[in-house]
Amino acid sequence: MTIKDRTESFWESYELPSFGRVTENLLTEICIVGGGITGVSLAYELGRRGHKVLLVEAFSLGSGQTGRTTAHLTCELEDSFQELLKIHDEKTVSLFYDAHKKAIDLIEENIKREGIDCDFRRLDGYYFCGYNEKEDFQKEKEAAASCGADLEYCETTPLLNESVSSLRYKNQGQFHPLKYVRGLVESMKKFDVTLYEGTHIQDMRQEDRETWTLLTDSGFEITSQYLIVATNTPVNNRFHIHTRQYPYRTYAVAFSLSDNSPREECLLWDTEDPYHYVRLADHKLIVGGEDHRVGETPDEDPFIKIENWTRTKFNFVKDVIYKWSGQIYEPSDSIGFIGINPGLEKNVYISTGESGIGMTSSAIASQIIPDLIEKKDNVWAPIFDPTRFTTKGMKEFIKENMNTALHYTDWVRPSEVDSLQEIPVDGGGVRREGFFKTCYYHDAGHFERKSAVCPHLGGIVHWNDIEKTWDCPCHGSRFNTRGKVIEGPATSDLMEKE
Numbered sequence: 040m041t042i043k044d045r046t047e048s049f050w051e052s053y054e055l056p057s058f059g060r061v062t063e064n065l066l067t068e069i070c071i072v073g074g075g076i077t078g079v080s081l082a083y084e085l086g087r088r089g090h091k092v093l094l095v096e097a098f099s100l101g102s103g104q105t106g107r108t109t110a111h112l113t114c115e116l117e118d119s120f121q122e123l124l125k126i127h128d129e130k131t132v133s134l135f136y137d138a139h140k141k142a143i144d145l146i147e148e149n150i151k152r153e154g155i156d157c158d159f160r161r162l163d164g165y166y167f168c169g170y171n172e173k174e175d176f177q178k179e180k181e182a183a184a185s186c187g188a189d190l191e192y193c194e195t196t197p198l199l200n201e202s203v204s205s206l207r208y209k210n211q212g213q214f215h216p217l218k219y220v221r222g223l224v225e226s227m228k229k230f231d232v233t234l235y236e237g238t239h240i241q242d243m244r245q246e247d248r249e250t251w252t253l254l255t256d257s258g259f260e261i262t263s264q265y266l267i268v269a270t271n272t273p274v275n276n277r278f279h280i281h282t283r284q285y286p287y288r289t290y291a292v293a294f295s296l297s298d299n300s301p302r303e304e305c306l307l308w309d310t311e312d313p314y315h316y317v318r319l320a321d322h323k324l325i326v327g328g329e330d331h332r333v334g335e336t337p338d339e340d341p342f343i344k345i346e347n348w349t350r351t352k353f354n355f356v357k358d359v360i361y362k363w364s365g366q367i368y369e370p371s372d373s374i375g376f377i378g379i380n381p382g383l384e385k386n387v388y389i390s391t392g393e394s395g396i397g398m399t400s401s402a403i404a405s406q407i408i409p410d411l412i413e414k415k416d417n418v419w420a421p422i423f424d425p426t427r428f429t430t431k432g433m434k435e436f437i438k439e440n441m442n443t444a445l446h447y448t449d450w451v452r453p454s455e456v457d458s459l460q461e462i463p464v465d466g467g468g469v470r471r472e473g474f475f476k477t478c479y480y481h482d483a484g485h486f487e488r489k490s491a492v493c494p495h496l497g498g499i500v501h502w503n504d505i506e507k508t509w510d511c512p513c514h515g516s517r518f519n520t521r522g523k524v525i526e527g528p529a530t531s532d533l534m535e536k537e
């Protein structure tokens with residue numbers, strides 16, 4: 040089995056059914072690449088609508104960010120309504136909000152229709168004042184109301200030690216993400232849907248502008264009329280989308296609770312930037328936050344920062360029982376990209392840029408993309424359209440792309456380590472060797488040596504000491520200690536060095 044990340048999330052010990060690799064050439068109507076919640080939700084919905092579907096997953100179902108989420112189901116849109124209205128008009132923000140609100144209903148409908156036991160429950164969410172902040176919640180409430188969101192002002196916030204004000208989002212949701220994925224997978228048995236695991240798609244071509252040919256890592260071909268790329272960040276799109284969304288690492292810590300912990304369950308998000316996100320699940324408190332751009336080393340251990348913050352806010356937490364990190368993609372204008380892939384090829388769809396609201400986005404994608412394939416109108420499709428041209432969010436676009444450009448100067452920077460002796464066991468370092476950069480992983484006396492040049496668009500990878508991976512700061516590709524690609528947009532491994 041390929042080792043991906045080193046930390047383990049709260050959900051990952053839950054077992055999903057397993058499926059074989061692709062071992063022959065295959066023909067299908069719709070091929071979905073990626074077996075996270077987005078790919079699986081799409082496979083389920085397309086199967087339900089009578090399509091012939093084949094889903095291919097590089098590792099195992101749910102082993103991407105779906106297994107590393109905190110699984111709030113919410114129409115809290117990551118940015119405040121006031122911030123969103125600086126970028127978009129009221130109609131767009133209303134549709135954005137409506138899509139995420141209805142997405143919770145869609146998930147609930149799937150659960151009821153198929154009788155999925157995934158700890159789903161409805162609960163309220165509270166957007167509360169963080170450290171040293173005096174949020175003007177009255178203005179935010181008015182901005183929300185202008186977009187059709189009925190938020191309630193609260194003098195206090197549940198679960199917190201201190202008395203701080205908040206805005207209440209009623210009737211949000213939470214569930215166990217992998218139990219939900221399992222439920223959908225089991226429900227698909229009655230449809231014409233076939234699932235494959237352990238099959239990495241290395242190339243996707245459309246030679247006649249009609250059909251797609253996908254090449255697997257064992258040399259087999261999949262021919263399909265339609266292609267859906269549900270790989271969190273698209274592995275088919277080389278450039279366009281990657282300049283409009285930016286890769287971030289985010290961290291989560293699960294705590295056991297003391298016997299006198301509150302019974303009330305709710306979701307919490309604070310007003311800080313980056314913000315903290317909190318939920319109670321299965322008598323555990325899960326707290327996330329401390330986001331930063333991929334490839335950048337945080338000044339302090341993000342888990343310790345989350346733990347310290349949590350202990351000041353919640354007096355009923357006991358021990359840290361899980362801690363893990365994951366990757367999200369922040370879109371330049373705050374709205375994800377769901378629909379037709381920008382470019383000249385036909386019949387290809389993507390779902391990406393979902394930031395920290397990818398659970399509900401998967402349900403939105405499961406409606407937009409099938410509707411587009413079936414040439415039906417979809418009221419949400421225009422606002423998520425990946426081909427949209429917009430000057431909105433230009434400030435973020437320039438700031439983040441300057442950051443990417445700055446990382447290309449890694450080519451001319453000196454070595455991170457002068458000698459291999461500086462690299463601790465189970466650590467990594469990048470060295471300059473002539474014009475090129477080489478990365479070394481120290482595997483107990485033996486050094487794994489690879490080119491440090493990312494095969495996507497030539498960024499220089501950085502060592503991620505928490506997950507023991509090589510991460511590319513430019514667009515977020517990641518590689519394990521052996522240089523094997525574990526996260527796109529790169530589709531090939533770090534090159535061998537002679």
Ligand SMILES: Cc1cc2nc3c(=O)[nH]c(=O)nc-3n(C[C@H](O)[C@H](O)[C@H](O)COP(=O)(O)OP(=O)(O)OC[C@H]3O[C@@H](n4cnc5c(N)ncnc54)[C@H](O)[C@@H]3O)c2cc1C
Nearest residue numbers: 073075076077097103104105108109111240365396397398
């Ligand atoms: C710590 C954390 C907390 C979060 N909290 C929340 C939350 O509370 N609420 C919320 O809504 N969202 C949250 N998110 C975001 C959410 O988890 C993700 O947006 C969502 O899981 C993405 O699902 P996905 O199916 O699109 O991608 P993934 O789950 O990453 O699935 C993509 C799959 O594609 C496969 N793949 C990639 N390349 C290839 C290839 N070439 N060939 C074949 N397969 C390939 C991968 O192996 C992977 O399994 C959080 C994320 C993190 C990291």
Ligand code: FES
Nearest residue numbers: 493495496511514
């Ligand atoms: S991910 Fe694009 S250059 Fe590395």
